[in-house]
Amino acid sequence: MTEIKDAQRLEELRRKHGRLAPDLSAAAEPSPNDDVRSRQPRFCGLESGHRACQGCGEALGARLVSETAGPDVMLSNATGCLEVFTTPYPQSAWRVPFVHSLFENAAAVASGMEAALKAKGKRTKVIAQGGDGGTYDIGFQALSGMLERYHNVLYVCYDNEAYMNTGIQRSGSTPHAASTTTSPAGQERMGKRHLKKDLLSIIAAHHVPYAASASVAFPVDVRRKVRRAMDVEGPTFLAIHSPCPLGWGHDGALTIQIARLAVECGLYPMVEFERGEVVSVMPIRDPKPVTEYLKVQNRYRHLFNDKDPRAREEREHLQALADFNIARYNLKGVGEDVMDTDGLDTVRRGGPVQVM
Amino acid sequence: MLEALEGSMAIAKAVTRCRPEVVAAYPITPQTHIVENISKLVADGQLKTELVSVESEFSAASVVLGAAAAGARAYTASSSQGILLMAEVLFNISGMRIPMVLTCANRAIGAPINIWNDQSDSMAVRDSGWIQIYCADNQEAVDSTIQAYRITERTELPVMVCMDGFVLTHTYEPVDIPDQDLVDSYLPPFEFKRALDPMNPKSLGTMVGPDFFPEIRHSHHQAMVRSMSEIEAADADWQNLTGRQCGGLLSVDGPEDADLGILCIGSAINTLHAAREEHPELRPAKLIKLRCYRPFPAAALCEACRGLKDLVVVERAFSPGLGGIIGTEVRAALAAGDGPMPRIVNYTIGLGGRDIPIELYPQLIESLDSAHDGAFKIFDVELEKLAEEDR
Ligand SMILES: Cc1ncc(C[n+]2csc(CCOP(=O)(O)OP(=O)(O)O)c2C)c(N)n1
Ligand code: SF4
Ligand SMILES: [Mg+2]
Numbered sequence: 239m240t241e242i243k244d245a246q247r248l249e250e251l252r253r254k255h256g257r258l259a260p261d262l263s264a265a266a267e268p269s270p271n272d273d274v275r276s277r278q279p280r281f282c283g284l285e286s287g288h289r290a291c292q293g294c295g296e297a298l299g300a301r302l303v304s305e306t307a308g309p310d311v312m313l314s315n316a317t318g319c320l321e322v323f324t325t326p327y328p329q330s331a332w333r334v335p336f337v338h339s340l341f342e343n344a345a346a347v348a349s350g351m352e353a354a355l356k357a358k359g360k361r362t363k364v365i366a367q368g369g370d371g372g373t374y375d376i377g378f379q380a381l382s383g384m385l386e387r388y389h390n391v392l393y394v395c396y397d398n399e400a401y402m403n404t405g406i407q408r409s410g411s412t413p414h415a416a417s418t419t420t421s422p423a424g425q426e427r428m429g430k431r432h433l434k435k436d437l438l439s440i441i442a443a444h445h446v447p448y449a450a451s452a453s454v455a456f457p458v459d460v461r462r463k464v465r466r467a468m469d470v471e472g473p474t475f476l477a478i479h480s481p482c483p484l485g486w487g488h489d490g491a492l493t494i495q496i497a498r499l500a501v502e503c504g505l506y507p508m509v510e511f512e513r514g515e516v517v518s519v520m521p522i523r524d525p526k527p528v529t530e531y532l533k534v535q536n537r538y539r540h541l542f543n544d545k546d547p548r549a550r551e552e553r554e555h556l557q558a559l560a561d562f563n564i565a566r567y568n569l570k571g572v573g574e575d576v577m578d579t580d581g582l583d584t585v586r587r588g589g590p591v592q593v594m
Numbered sequence: 595m596l597e598a599l600e601g602s603m604a605i606a607k608a609v610t611r612c613r614p615e616v617v618a619a620y621p622i623t624p625q626t627h628i629v630e631n632i633s634k635l636v637a638d639g640q641l642k643t644e645l646v647s648v649e650s651e652f653s654a655a656s657v658v659l660g661a662a663a664a665g666a667r668a669y670t671a672s673s674s675q676g677i678l679l680m681a682e683v684l685f686n687i688s689g690m691r692i693p694m695v696l697t698c699a700n701r702a703i704g705a706p707i708n709i710w711n712d713q714s715d716s717m718a719v720r721d722s723g724w725i726q727i728y729c730a731d732n733q734e735a736v737d738s739t740i741q742a743y744r745i746t747e748r749t750e751l752p753v754m755v756c757m758d759g760f761v762l763t764h765t766y767e768p769v770d771i772p773d774q775d776l777v778d779s780y781l782p783p784f785e786f787k788r789a790l791d792p793m794n795p796k797s798l799g800t801m802v803g804p805d806f807f808p809e810i811r812h813s814h815h816q817a818m819v820r821s822m823s824e825i826e827a828a829d830a831d832w833q834n835l836t837g838r839q840c841g842g843l844l845s846v847d848g849p850e851d852a853d854l855g856i857l858c859i860g861s862a863i864n865t866l867h868a869a870r871e872e873h874p875e876l877r878p879a880k881l882i883k884l885r886c887y888r889p890f891p892a893a894a895l896c897e898a899c900r901g902l903k904d905l906v907v908v909e910r911a912f913s914p915g916l917g918g919i920i921g922t923e924v925r926a927a928l929a930a931g932d933g934p935m936p937r938i939v940n941y942t943i944g945l946g947g948r949d950i951p952i953e954l955y956p957q958l959i960e961s962l963d964s965a966h967d968g969a970f971k972i973f974d975v976e977l978e979k980l981a982e983e984d985r
Pocket of ligand 1: 296319320368371372404409
């Protein structure tokens with residue numbers, strides 16, 4: 239939220255971010271280098287200038303969702319980082335109608351909004367959003383009820399695998415062996431003792447029209463999945479893997495690479511369900527060992543203590559979990575698939591992952 | 595036209611007249627018949643509304659929150675454990691200043707589990723920032739429900755209409771369900787100016803820090819205090835239309851010069867009326883019906899108590915370790931007023947559905963011979979049922 243005094247700089251920024259109306263005179267005589275699309279005013283449901291940490295995966299995910307969903311939506315947002323960093327009264331980063339009620343009721347509030355729109359004969363789409371805590375744990379009942387009652391709502395879970403807003407406590411989504419402030423690694427414990435809840439399968443068991451996992455590492459894929467869900471008249475669910483530099487303990491510049499590694503090693507499978515059946519997966523061309531993903535995050539640092547025999551055991555455990563995902567969803571890609579982990583979103587920013 | 599209706603059916607019909615766009619509720623005794631009747635009216639096509647049959651009271655309150663935020667007239671109802679499960683949402687609704695109406699079919703709170711009537715549930719959420727109106731009979735419950743929509747939509751404060759479980763909800767009484775045209779003329783369509791709207795996007799329920807929080811709480815308090823005139827006006831206008839009124843904020847009945855007052859809320863006031871009639875030989879008493887409990891009508895109360903030597907506050911709940919809740923508030927209000935203080939004696943009666951018989955009335959009045967100012971007790975407790983050390 240820096241003040242920009244220089245009008246020309248402001249103009250440049252506006253042009254860069256596409257906040258200007260298209261210049262029709264220029265468009266009439268396109269130069270060979272002119273990218274007309276970049277000059278179209280782009281709708282941003284979530285504005286810049288909010289207070290997320292640098293490299294926040296959740297902020298990126300929310301931007302992708304709101305851009306794709308467009309202006310004819312209403313948001314119901316659970317308590318959590320996204321709500322806090324976007325709406326410090328009297329400011330709000332949202333350009334779409336937004337309501338935050340509580341931590342555990344985003345899905346129920348969304349159900350009510352949808353019922354109201356139905357009663358009024360309007361077709362505005364309702365989107366509920368929450369963190370993994372508000373989705374896997376405390377808000378799960380309301381979400382299940384919303385799915386069962388078949389409300390026309392897209393529920394998006396920004397999965398950063400812990401309660402980040404309150405200072406990195408474990409959630410039902412925290413992966414096995416990750417260290418958080420309530421599942422710390424120590425003499426007696428190797429981080430979280432339990433497994434990550436397989437929420438997507440539980441959602442799929444509601445036989446909703448569409449449920450999928452996505453990752454901020456694959457923005458084109460996120461957009462496609464949002465569009466797919468928006469087209470459905472009924473309950474849909476999207477979990478977006480969203481690294482949290484603060485909670486996971488990595489440099490903010492590595493968010494995309496780390497999210498990509500999670501998919502490439504098989505720990506965060508990209509799956510789409512329709513009415514309870516798997517209809518599509520994102521193949522992994524060349525599965526990476528989980529250690530490549532784990533070693534770049536402080537939350538797994540205790541797994542790389544050579545003197546501790548439990549460390550190797552837990553690394554193997556996590557590798558087995560990844561292998562299980564790869565086998566279960568048949569993720570191993572063969573040949574070159576444009577929709578696989580290598581083909582999709584090939585722009586790699588910042589070069590290869592640095593080993594820290 | 596008068597019809598003999600069960601209280602719950604009367605409420606369902608009154609709600610129908612208000613044309614709610616979204617109804618969400620979860621069943622709990624003694625509110626159940628209200629949800630069931632509404633569901634049946636919807637099934638029979640007599641009530642056109644989006645009925646959301648939720649998986650909990652927590653979601654019921656959340657659904658109506660979302661619906662009203664999106665600009666719909668919304669209704670819900672609950673009791674007891676359901677009201678407590680809603681508690682977090684209730685504070686949220688009023689804090690966001692979202693208009694809606696909730697019927698609380700008053701019931702005790704467990705443990706020990708008990709499905710019968712007292713008012714521990716609505717009393718437990720008295721600080722939630724909702725307007726609370728208590729009903730003496732089913733006609734009042736019908737009329738207050740319709741008035742409640744008018745009040746909530748003008749003040750942007752949610753309204754809880756409290757009616758005693760079983761005593762009212764399950765009792766057949768002749769009631770008049772006003773015609774649709776009459777209700778339409780009283781209650782214009784709901785226009786929520788802060789409604790969520792993609793053409794004019796707003797953010798509701800944002801994060802407010804110490805720099806604005808006290809101001810927002812202050813404005814909520816001011817709105818509650820100011821709503822008293824709307825509550826009175828809603829009742830007065832209703833009287834002009836129907837010839838019936840519910841007693842505004844509070845009402846007093848009895849001889850002008852009586853220096854004994856008995857104050858209570860809810861349906862017990864009618865038992866007191868009958869008892870007073872039955873016992874003309876006893877000391878004359880003014881009966882004070884406190885209809886509006888939140889906002890607390892302190893000025894009207896001082897006026898009603900002017901000239902009283904003794905005041906008995908009778909209530910259907912209490913705060914363990916303190917005593918009477920209403921009694922404590924009445925004392926505070928009178929102490930802050932400019933008149934002389936009466937002796938105030940505070941009794942809780944009828945907990946967990948214990949009957950309040952007419953025979954209790956002479957005992958109440960006799961108790962004044964020995965009761966000291968500030969005395970509190972559960973009046974109808976039968977100590978002999980308890981072990982010595984629990985008495
Ligand atoms: C009923 C209730 N319990 C606890 C909290 C405290 N709380 C607020 S946000 C939060 C964690 C949010 O975690 P998550 O949903 O994963 O979102 P994130 O901040 O990680 O994006 C907690 C525990 C609360 N607001 N309400
Ligand atoms: S703590 Fe994590 S989720 Fe929260 S704003 Fe920072 S990076 Fe984003
Ligand atoms: Mg989280």
